Amino acid sequence: QAASLKSLVHRLGLNIFPRVLAAMLHLVVGLAFFCLVASSALTDRSDDSTCEGDWTPTQCLSTDDSSFLALPQNVQKAALRQEGKALDRLPSTGGNNPASSLRAGEVCFFVNTDTANTASDARANARAVAETWAAAPAAGSRVYYFVDEQARPYHLPDTVEDDRIIKTIAVANIHRMAARIRMELQAINTKSLRDTCEWFALVEDDTYVNTASVVAKSRSLDASKPHYMGDVMFFANKSKAFVHGDFTLLSRAAVPVVAEAAARCNVDWVHGDGDVDVAKCFSALGLDTTMRAERFGVSVHDNNRNAHPNTLQMAADVSRKSGKSLACLDWLHKMLADDMRQFHEQFQKSLAC
DSSP states (O other), rough: OOHHHHHHHHHHHHHHHHHHHHHHHHHHHHHHHHHHHHHHHHHOOOOTOOOOOOHHHHHHTTTSSSSGSSSSSHHHHHHHHTTOOOGGSSOOOOOTTTOOOOOEEEEEEEOOOOTOOOTTHHHHHHHHHTTTTTTTTOOOEEEEEEEOOOSSSTTSHHHHHHEGEEOOOOOOSSSHHHHHHHHHHHTTTHHHHHHHEEEEEEEETTTTHHHHHHHHHHSSSTSSSSOOOEEEHHHHTEEEEEEEEEEEEEEHHHHHHHHHHHHHSSSSSTOOHHHHHHHHHHHTTTTTTTOOOOEEEEEEOOOOOSSSOOOHHHHHHHHHHHHGGGGGEEEEEEOOHHHHHHHHHHHHOOOOO
16 A cells, blocks of 8 residues: 555656646746836836936936937936936026926027238137137037138137037128128028027127126027017117127027028128128018017127227226126127236126126
């Protein structure tokens, strides 16, 4: 009997063991499949609008995805750090402006240099700009340079990178700037710049800009609507307005409108001053309402071309009489190189506005 029982147990073991082994294998395969599906569900969240919180940013969206801008800024920053990308790719949020789109960008300053001309102060002016206010623009802004020389160094510091250089044409004198302005208004109308810049500030090389103040004030405005702003002046017996060319601020929405207008207009782009001709162009195309000249910011303006401009003293007088810091000024024109450097020293020591 003992031998029979032992034989029975042996046969049962041989029959049961393969079944148990098969069941265990099925269980392991099932668990592996479940983990694979769960992992896929966790990582494929590109259409999930709630992709935030504890989720790893790169599990949600690639930082090259247009929907990436919809994520909270802290999530965007974490993603950029994780992927080893520069944080300057991160656009500003648009401030308190509820109309700002998620595609908010920077304020881009385009400095119009004239260094091919050896008979003026333009070379000194260009270097003064690059070594003062444009050397360290405020967060949320960047500086580009229009240059009319064929090759480096363009009389600018070596630190100015090639991707901040935009080539333009050389002109004989200030009264032939219109053709150059026409070209530049078309040159800034690129997808790359429109994707980067929310506001386009065209600045002359003898203008000092308070970039922090301009950035702050622009955030309360809507760049999705056409804006043509700056220091408003008048021509045609004071019947028509234009924005003075020392500082012209265009919204992202205005740039393609302005570029098309510049390409279509038949005004005299050869002998004009540029800023007035832009306004004449708008009028000729019936854009007086769409591209209405608007006042922006606080500036000090002395456009004297026959004597040394008194802008530096005027700025000090405005500050003293108003009881406000120099940091409350948005830009100053006209400033020669030495005055610009002197003002920059005073500006850096001034109190916040």
